[in-house]
Amino acid sequence: MPKHELILLKNMMQPGYTGSLKDYEKTGGYQALRNTLGKIAPPDVTAMVRNSGLRGRGGAGFPTGVKWGFLPKDYQGPRYLCCNADESEPGTFKDRQLMERDPHQVLEGIVLACYAIGAETAYIYIRGEMVLGSKILEQAIGEARAAGYIGKNILGTGINVDVWVHRGAGAYICGEETALLESLEGKRGLPRIKPPFPATHGLYNKPTVVNNVETLANLPHIINRGADWFAAIGSPPKSTGTRVFCVSGHVKRPGNYEVPMGVTVRELVYEHAGGMRSDKPIKAFIPGGASAPFLTPTHLDVKLDFEHVAAAGSMLGSGGVTVMEEGTSMVWAALRLMEFFYHESCGKCTPCREGSSWLVQTLRRILAKRGRMEDLETLSDLCKNIAGRTVCAFGDAEVAPIQSTLHHWRQEYVDLINEAEAANLIRLEPVGRP
């Protein structure tokens, strides 16, 4: 049996569990909803979530209860909940599993969140490619509506929550919450300048909360078992609960593993994911999706929680752990991620739009052994001029692979450039006239 207690993956780990309403109800599903709606005051639900220490599972790790608390209390008009299911961070594939294997767990979380924030409409913004996931969710919504868990007058309490699935159409940036809102409004997915924040000016300029799928899926459990129970799991006080880590790359058994926050990368890779595929040592890993800086084997005993990973110079992000074995070219790896960011840059901010293209070209040149030493300076300089100079966090994310590989494996860049110079591949004319 798994070493740690499963929370989110518990149902689906039972062989034969289909994720239907019937199956979900058999495991105690929708009990939290029954015990909450009309019985616990919405501010108390928010307080409970705040006390549980639950933090966003999408990447930024913002405390969920605090986020809800930012909604204006006296505002009478409509409010919205958006479930961020635009799972696009390279290395991350947990939300897909949560939605496709146990959709009602997510839906129950959505209705609970709507109740707490006073929203009557929720949109699940699912990435466009996940056609199967959107069909499964729509079917589950149909089941829940027929059973009175979603729709008008839920379980006779007079509370209304409608849930709609809205498919994106292939844009990584729409996972950024304000770009998601723009996209949901039928526009290009360009991030908004903040402030104002979605809590006051969100979807259609109305108070809005955007929460990740995994974040919402935790809510029924927090309600059922209490904030104190949740707050004791993982790495309290700041990183509570479990994470569904997505392990990919050169491991024997890649996949989703739910563990309490605070386990080490070593445990995750060697105990859960079966170790390295060809028993070569680890050369590098990314702890939290493509936006998280690379770490080295010296960081294998870093605890996977928000604080420890940040202290090690990276970020826990979306929980996508990608492992690379000895022999992997770090310049190549950085280029592969940089090509992703270049492709996905939305084009709104000049440093990111122009810089990403420049970075890709420079890396390609170095990898093709046509680089020169001053390219390293160019790379660092470009990174410095992108990070922190864009409307959204994409700019900080896209420089992470380059800055971290340049920091830890600078020699690999230098070697490629030396090879280029030795092979006399570069014939640069001196600037100016002799």
Added chain:
Amino acid sequence: MTERDNVTFSEKYKHEIADILSRYPVKRSALIPLLYVAQRDQGYVTESTMQEIAHLLKLTPPQVYETVTFYTMFNLKPVGKFHIQVCKSLMCALVGSDTVVEWIKAKLGISSGESTSDGLFSLSLVECLAACGTGPMMQINDDYYEQLTEDKLDRILADLRSTGTSPLKSGPFMWPEPVAVNGES
């Protein structure tokens, strides 16, 4: 995919359009969902349909066009009956996606961005599709195909040619699959 007949888009999908519009308090939100309906109808989004959608949502045609061109999933020109999209991001590349691309190129005789002469297959290289633990992988039309091997690829292509679908497509995703007794201690 059906041939465009004389019935207009808004007449043909009257009920579906009304249903979609009912979900949003602001009409423009229905834009992407309606574009999907249009693409399902014809395989790509035509200029006349975009104009019709603009009219339906009380937008100008450029407002529709600026949205369409932002998103990679809308085709503005016809693609093959089976649109193969191979993930090329780092996580899949670590486990051999470049090799898969070479296989497909050799087997179909097309490069990325091209279609076979019979109009059956198109190939695109795309970025991360959120299946990193089960790479290398590809998406063909609406379906994911994961943990690809050359043998599996051959069977998928043969299935698509003969029946138009393949049982090798992914079902509801979970990896690793649950087992009754877990081997790890």
